[in-house]
Each structure stands twice: as structure tokens, then as C-alpha cells.
Amino acid sequence: MPLRIIYIDLNSYFASVEQAERPELMGRPVAVVPMMAETTCCLAASYPAKACGVRTGTLVKDARKLCPKITFIEADHRKYTAYHHRIIDVVDKCFPIWKVFSIDEMAIELHGREQDPAFARAKALEIKRAILEEIHPALTCSIGIAPNRYVAKIASDMQKPDGLTIIHSEELPERLFGLSLRDFPGIGPRMEERLIRAHCMSARALCHKSFSEMVDLWGSKVGGDFWRLIRGEVLEERETERSSIGHSRVLPPNTRNAEDAWSNLVALLSKAAMRLRGEGFYARSLQLNLQFLRKGTGISHWDKRARFFETQDTTLLLHELGALWAEAPKENILKVGVVLSSLVPEDKHQLSLMEDSKRDRLMAALDSLNKGQQKNLVVYGASSELGQPTQAKIAFGYIPEKDA
Structure with missing residues (x-):
């Protein structure tokens, strides 16, 4: 099987962008955080910081102990998005990009003579050089070339x-x-535990499993797909429909109370509902996610899901959120989030007797106003904080267009 994919992964992307903006930080330990607070965690770390043990998810106070000389920088998603689009343009000039998978990962598909190893290697080196020269020397990337995207x-x-x-x-x-x-992408903590319980303790042992054993390990055809992928086979790239729309936010220390948490949740759900309508979907499920800062035990989690007839009505969704919130613990809340899932495209939407065409038109009008020059001009009662000046949410997979 020939080489088919060049996979580009930008190294410590957020931290590298900050070093590009502030050259005095080049070669120094840097961590990007959602806000300047000891109780928040690192979103990204430069390699000198990683060498000290700082990783994504490390609490700021722990990062200071691990790396006393570290510099913390508050995240700026608009900046990362702007650099992303510049990098896309540079890579695309070297060779047409096949797919963009996240703000810091993309891939090129090779055909015919392009699959020659010498050509693929030369093209990868050209891409590396172009990013360094046309963007900034801080923006390094690691590139993998293989018969399929997974490998x-x-x-x-x-x-x-x-x-x-x-x-x-x-x-x-x-x-x-x-x-x-x-x-291995796709093997998280739970799957790792399952493999260990099945006495599959290493990559070698896993790779030696037969096709049928893989299916049994995963409990589905996904195991069979894994068996084929790690042998370099190319599976048909399934065009997947969006599975969820969500927003979350780490609360500043002075807003970690029930009233402010609820206000933030209303704001986040309102934004998610507007995106839901804008992208042409109805939701059948809403999940409330909370994280808590527990002294001595670190961060703990709580979540609960509500299911309902498909809707894109903000008022109905807020009613469901209120029911979930009534059951939620409310002390020491660190982070709040909502996720709309079980999405149904508009062309497959089933009409309900409860739907109100007038309210649908009202929602459309509100969305139009809120997308105008004055963002979030009209908000729901408890969500007036939407209009407060805050940095854009860091989005790893959802990347705004250039003019957004």
C-alpha cells in the first residue's frame, strides 16, 4: 500500500503563537491559561514547560511549583484563529490541503506520483520551511506520512x-x-481499562490480536476497523453529520456562586441555541456539565442529561436547563457547560403540535439582531452577561471563518 497521507500537527500551538507574538519568550517555559487565576488550569504549555512536567490540565498553582520560572498568558482565541488561517494559506500554497481537523491539525492527500516517498518527504520539508519563514520561527510542526490518516x-x-x-x-x-x-487515537482511559482487564497490557499484545478478537474487545465493528487501520488499510472516510453543539466557560474566582453560574449557563445555552438554528439543526437532548474545585481532592465533575422532542426553541431549552439546574450541586463551581446533542437536520425534522410558527419567526429575528454589528443586542433575562467584554472561547475543533 502506498503512502497516501501527510498529517501536519502544529507543536504546542497556543503557546507557540504567544512566543511568536512575544519573541522574548522563545525558548522559555510558557503556559496559556483561560484566565489569570491560581485555581484555573493550563490549556497549553511550551516544550520547556513540558520538560518540567507541566501539561494541558495542570493547575496553575501546581505549574508554579513544577516550573518556578514559567510565564502564564491569558488565552486569546481570536489571535489563534488568525494565525490558523495564515498557516492554512501558507500550507495550501505548498500543496492543496485535503482536510482541516482542528485549529492545529490538517492533512494532505497524495495521489499517483505524489505517493513516491522522496516526493512526500520533500513536500513535508517544504511545508515546514514555509511555515517557519512566512509565519514565524516559533511555529514548528511535526509531520507524519503513512498509508492512511490514522497511522x-x-x-x-x-x-x-x-x-x-x-x-x-x-x-x-x-x-x-x-x-x-x-x-493510539480513540483509546481513552475507559478503553485502556477494558484492554487491561482483558490482559492486553501493551501495544505489541494489542497488535497481535486477530480481527475477531479486536471486534470482541471493542464490542462492535469499531474493533475490526482498528485492526485494519493499524495495518495501513484505507477505510472509506465517512462524512459525519455534526453530533453536538456546546459551549463551556471557566468561572472567574469572583463569580463562583450559584447566581453567577446560572447567569453564565443561560448565556451559554442561548449562544448554543443560536448556533443550532444557524446551522440548521434541531436538538433532542441537553446535557448540563459542571466542574467543582474541591479542597484536597482536586476537581470533581457532575453532569445530567435531559431528553425531549426535537426543538430549536431557546425558551423550551431554557426550561429544560432549569429542571437540570434544580438538581445540581451548587458549591465551589469552577466551570459550567451545556451540550445540545441528538441533532436532527432541518430537512428531517418532524413537526410537533407544540410548535409555534410565530415564535420561530421571533427567534429568527432575534438571531438576526444578535449577529449584527452590535453583538448580543437582545438577550434572555438572566443572560445579560453575554454582552460583557470577554475573550472568545477557545475552540479546538470549531474554527470561525476569516471574517467572523
């Missing part, structure tokens, strides 16, 4: 920062034996 993504993680790894089909799956189980 190419794994290859991009094998040498960081600024790496280039090529994996040929004849090397598979043996080339993957040195990985940990969590190095």
Missing part, C-alpha cells in the same frame, strides 16, 4: 517537536509496538 496521525506524534516520521505499510503493525496503549 499518519500516530506518526506525527512520534517525534516532537519539529519531527518528520514516515511509516510504510510493510512496517505495520510492528512499527507501532513501542507505543503505549493511550498513544
Whole structure:
């Protein structure tokens, strides 16, 4: 099987952008945080910071202990989005991008003579050089080249920062034996626990499993897909419909109380509902997510889901949110979030006797006003904080267009 994918992963992207903006931070430990508070956590860390043990999710107070010389910078998503679009333009000039997977990951598909290893390697080096020269020397990337996207993504993680790894089909799956189980995309904590319970303790043991054993381990055809992917086979890229729309927010220390938490939740759900209508979906499920700061035990979580007939009506969604909130614990809230899921495209929407065409038109009118020059001109009662000047939410997968 020939080489088909060049996978590009920008190294410590948020921290690298900050170093590009502030050259005096080059080569120094840097962490990007959602806000300047000891009780929040790191969103990204530069490699000097990682060398001290600071990782995504490390609490700021712990990061200070691990790396006393670290510099914390408040996240600025607009800046990261602007750099993202500049990088996309640079890469696209070197070779047409096939797909963008997140704000810091993208891939190129190779065909015919382009699949020659020497060509693929040269093109990868050209992309690296172009980003460094046309954007900034702080913006390094690691690139993986392989027969399919899955293995190419794994290859991009094998040498960081600024790496280039090529994996040929004849090397598979043996080339993957040195990985940990969590190095495989799609294997999270729960799946790792399941594999360990099945006495599958290493990547070598996992790769030696037969097709049917893989299916049994996963409990579905996903196991069979995994068996094929780690051998370099190309599976049909399924065009997936959006599965959820959500927003979350870490609360500043002076707003970690029930009243402000509720106000933020109303604001977040209003934004999510506006996106729901804008993207042409109805939701059948709403989940409320809360994180708490517990002294001595770290962060704990609470979540609960409500199910209902498909809707895109903000008022009805807020009613469901209120019912969930009534059951939620409300002390020491660190982060709040809402997720709308079980989405139904408008063309498959089933009409309900409860729907009100007048209210639908009202929602459309409100959305039009809120998308105008004065953002969030009209808000729901408890959501007036929507109009407060705050930084844009960090979005790893959802990237605004250039003119957004």
C-alpha cells in the first residue's frame, strides 16, 4: 500500500503563537491559561514547560511549583484563529490541503506520483520551511506520512517537536509496538481499562490480536476497523453529520456562586441555541456539565442529561436547563457547560403540535439582531452577561471563518 497521507500537527500551538507574538519568550517555559487565576488550569504549555512536567490540565498553582520560572498568558482565541488561517494559506500554497481537523491539525492527500516517498518527504520539508519563514520561527510542526490518516496521525506524534516520521505499510503493525496503549487515537482511559482487564497490557499484545478478537474487545465493528487501520488499510472516510453543539466557560474566582453560574449557563445555552438554528439543526437532548474545585481532592465533575422532542426553541431549552439546574450541586463551581446533542437536520425534522410558527419567526429575528454589528443586542433575562467584554472561547475543533 502506498503512502497516501501527510498529517501536519502544529507543536504546542497556543503557546507557540504567544512566543511568536512575544519573541522574548522563545525558548522559555510558557503556559496559556483561560484566565489569570491560581485555581484555573493550563490549556497549553511550551516544550520547556513540558520538560518540567507541566501539561494541558495542570493547575496553575501546581505549574508554579513544577516550573518556578514559567510565564502564564491569558488565552486569546481570536489571535489563534488568525494565525490558523495564515498557516492554512501558507500550507495550501505548498500543496492543496485535503482536510482541516482542528485549529492545529490538517492533512494532505497524495495521489499517483505524489505517493513516491522522496516526493512526500520533500513536500513535508517544504511545508515546514514555509511555515517557519512566512509565519514565524516559533511555529514548528511535526509531520507524519503513512498509508492512511490514522497511522499518519500516530506518526506525527512520534517525534516532537519539529519531527518528520514516515511509516510504510510493510512496517505495520510492528512499527507501532513501542507505543503505549493511550498513544493510539480513540483509546481513552475507559478503553485502556477494558484492554487491561482483558490482559492486553501493551501495544505489541494489542497488535497481535486477530480481527475477531479486536471486534470482541471493542464490542462492535469499531474493533475490526482498528485492526485494519493499524495495518495501513484505507477505510472509506465517512462524512459525519455534526453530533453536538456546546459551549463551556471557566468561572472567574469572583463569580463562583450559584447566581453567577446560572447567569453564565443561560448565556451559554442561548449562544448554543443560536448556533443550532444557524446551522440548521434541531436538538433532542441537553446535557448540563459542571466542574467543582474541591479542597484536597482536586476537581470533581457532575453532569445530567435531559431528553425531549426535537426543538430549536431557546425558551423550551431554557426550561429544560432549569429542571437540570434544580438538581445540581451548587458549591465551589469552577466551570459550567451545556451540550445540545441528538441533532436532527432541518430537512428531517418532524413537526410537533407544540410548535409555534410565530415564535420561530421571533427567534429568527432575534438571531438576526444578535449577529449584527452590535453583538448580543437582545438577550434572555438572566443572560445579560453575554454582552460583557470577554475573550472568545477557545475552540479546538470549531474554527470561525476569516471574517467572523
